[in-house]
Amino acid sequence: MSFARIYIYSGPAMGLLFVFINAIQSTGAALPALILSVSRQGIIYLPVLFLFRNIFDSARMLAAAQPITDYLSTALAIILFVFTYRKYFPKSAELQPD
Secondary structure, eight states: OHHHHHHHTTHHHHHHHHHHHHHHHHHTOHHHHHHHHHIIIIITHHHHHHHHHHHOOSHHHHHTHHHHHHHHHHHHHHHHHHHHHHHHSOHHHHSOOO
16 A cells, blocks of 8 residues: 555656647657657666665665656656747747737
């Protein structure tokens, strides 16, 4: 039961992560969307898992690697969304008079 509580900590971050993945996919930016989809279970998770294994010596902290990964993936999603938004919606298009 304690492991389930650890995984619940990342619930809000997961919601944001999926919203940003869908927003990036809707712009047609396939590579950033792919990076985000793979980051949660691969690109970010594996290094965090190995780092936690070397630093901590408990199963509880190994379980905490998943919520940490979810928050880091959400931060990456926000950064990639900002770059994608700026690419597809430049300032010059917003400032044109009618």
